[in-house]
Amino acid sequence: MNQSRTRKSRPKQRPxxxxxxxxxxxxxxxxxxxxHKHFILVDAPGHKSFVPNMISGASIADIAVLVISARRGExxxxxxxxxxxxxxAMLVKTTGVKHLIILINKMDDSTVNWEEARYNECRDKLTPxxxxxxxxxxxxxxxxxxxxxxxxxxxxxAPANQCSWYKGLTLLDYLDKLPPFTRCTDxx
Numbered sequence: 001m002n003q004s005r006t007r008k009s010r011p012k013q014r015p016x017x018x019x020x021x022x023x024x025x026x027x028x029x030x031x032x033x034x035x036h037k038h039f040i041l042v043d044a045p046g047h048k049s050f051v052p053n054m055i056s057g058a059s060i061a062d063i064a065v066l067v068i069s070a071r072r073g074e075x076x077x078x079x080x081x082x083x084x085x086x087x088x089a090m091l092v093k094t095t096g097v098k099h100l101i102i103l104i105n106k107m108d109d110s111t112v113n114w115e116e117a118r119y120n121e122c123r124d125k126l127t128p129x130x131x132x133x134x135x136x137x138x139x140x141x142x143x144x145x146x147x148x149x150x151x152x153x154x155x156x157x158a159p160a161n162q163c164s165w166y167k168g169l170t171l172l173d174y175l176d177k178l179p180p181f182t183r184c185t186d187x188x
Contacts, residue, residue, distance in 0.1 A: 034176035
């Protein structure tokens with residue numbers, strides 16, 4: 001699709017107040033399919049002004065994908081006390097989500113350049129906090145490096161000359177291999 005057409009169509013599909021602020025305000029819903037599964041995606045807002053909307057989105061989720069920035073300075077801002085990374089992880093656990101995927105995004109940024117050390121730094125800072133919140137980090141939390149800009153490790157792996165150290169699955173491959181989830185339908 002022509003890039004200029006794509007750019008023009010996006011703002012028309014978002015509510016007016018989201019376009020004005022340049023932020024996700026309301027939970028958006030869409031679906032996608034892998035080779036073996038059908039997923040309903042709930043895009044919840046990340047800005048602190050819209051936490052109630054984020055909670056409503058998280059409360060219907062079986063899996064949460066928390067996208068954090070590996071960019072130097074951005075990760076630290078999101079993770080420091082009062083940062084949105086901490087708050088969102090805690091709220092997701094509180095709403096009953098048992099499985100968490102952490103996408104460490106912007107690995108292609110010039111301050112990161114797909115450095116394994118930066119990926120490990122982000123993962124190692126998050127892991128103790130996630131344990132403290134109540135996640136079983138060995139069984140229920142998965143870390144995947146990615147680039148939202150290039151799409152690396154979302155559907156397809158990054159070229160080996162960019163990231164030779166990560167041998168795990170892409171996000172879609174990982175989602176496709178998850179066991180089915182059961183939901184309690186007879187409770188409150």
